[in-house]
Amino acid sequence: MIPRDQYGAEHKKPQDNRIYGSSEIRKGLPTRSIAPSFFSPSKTPCNTPPWGTTEAVDLFTGKPVWDVPLGTLVPGRQTGSINLGGPMITAGGLVFTSAGMDLYLHAFDIETAKRFGSISCRRVARLLR
Secondary structure, eight states, X not given: OEEHHHHHHHHHSOOSXXXXXXXXXXXXXXXXXXXXXXXXTTSSBSXXXXXXXXXXXXXXXXXXXXXXXXXXXXXXXXXXXXXXSOOEEOTTSEEEEOOSTTOEEEEEETTTOOEEEEEEHHHHHHHTO
């Protein structure tokens, strides 16, 4: 727990693994809590990959249809990464997501999980200017 008025300065300090944690303000309390994520010294999660996936579920049966690693924390490997957010799905059956920490927008076929492609989110931002 960190007093609210000290949080900004504390957050800017060089930290150990706390930079990878999440924090929250609790309404009515004068403190802010930090819940660290568990990362190894190589800055990857302590559990085995995949570290994040995108999964399609049949809404009628509740059963998984497909599950693929999304993003990577190790360049050149399909490790998956921590995901923050969900996909967008088109009427034409495309699944778009940029929830991984790899800064890419990925496109999948909704039926087969075939990856149609990925584009750098930085490149998308430049195209939209």
